[in-house]
Amino acid sequence: MSDTRTDILNLAEKLIRQRGYNAFSYKDISVPLQIKNAAVHYHFPSKADLGIAIIERTRMHFARDAKKWDQLAPLDQIKAFIGIYEANQAQRLRCFMGALGHSYETLPTAMQEVLAKASAEIRSWLEGVLEKGKTSGAFSFKESPIEKADLIITSMLSSLILLPITKDDVLANVRNSILISL
Amino acid sequence: MSDTRTDILNLAEKLIRQRGYNAFSYKDISVPLQIKNAAVHYHFPSKADLGIAIIERTRMHFARDAKKWDQLAPLDQIKAFIGIYEANQAQRLRCFMGALGHSYETLPTAMQEVLAKASAEIRSWLEGVLEKGKTSGAFSFKESPIEKADLIITSMLSSLILLPITKDDVLANVRNSILISL
DNA sequence: AAATATACTTACTAGTAGGTAAGTAAGCAA
């Protein structure tokens, strides 16, 4: 694979997670990389192809992470999951679901489909970890695992969105709230 | 005031909350309202003027709601607050913070400022309600009021974003999680 | 009756969007 392809993918992902899918253009990619607009189209014929490639790459990364964490205790798995968001925050980047989910209605159908798939994967992984922790007695939360999973995913996602607005460490507050409640 | 001005405001707000600030244009407003592009510019010279007017109107609505709820018990105030999100979900609309916050970095400075102001108002109102409920013994959550406030705001905000993706009632799950934890 | 304000329309601009057709230089394969 060419370096250019990877460079495009990396920059596009950064732009999407900084500004959103509808707020970046092929020009925002071609100019910094010092290539022509058409060169971006050579690697990714349409903007949707680029978007899909980014989502698929992220799905792979998450699957790899989940596998890596497989032998950890449930609490440590949750902490590792929250760690993804902390790493994003350190780079002033949103998570990919927060970046793309917002624009879901305006996304090409093919992108909507892979995004929904990615969302379902993360959600059911988290539900599984919470379920396991509850059965093993490591966790003692009262609601159902899917309810707790939704609380965690939603609050993490928005923490990254609200950071630039509140200028306060919302993520740290939310992290504490969640860990207390497990 | 003209009806057209209000019509523009209403439609623009709907579009922003459906698709985001960067995914609607003056054409999306002028065509359905059967007026010319320049008529929209007559009422709102720049897109930022339109955006600011929408945020200011929402700030007023929230201030009015908060006043209306003033004599309610803390738990009922929280439920009323969650009710705003439930009403949004029924209309398949995001909350204005979820709709605009996402695009914060790409927003004109003047819009960023009023948005930050609106965010701070909601956040401190919620913190106050939680504080009051904790002191009065109505609530028994362990974390600080601001931590709980951030958990509630963030999870509500994303619930509306994730609804079309998961096709599941994330908001109901999150609502239950939160009410249990108070 | 004349002046002014309101609420537009007509007609335009410069810039950007995503996308494409055709050409090219370099490397590899038969």
Added chain:
DNA sequence: TTGCTTACTTACCTACTAGTAAGTATATTT
């Protein structure tokens, strides 16, 4: 050495973006 593939560039297209200058019909004020 001819042909094919890869990775581009040049040059272009149509559609749309926010925004503006100038004109107009109607209503209100003086």
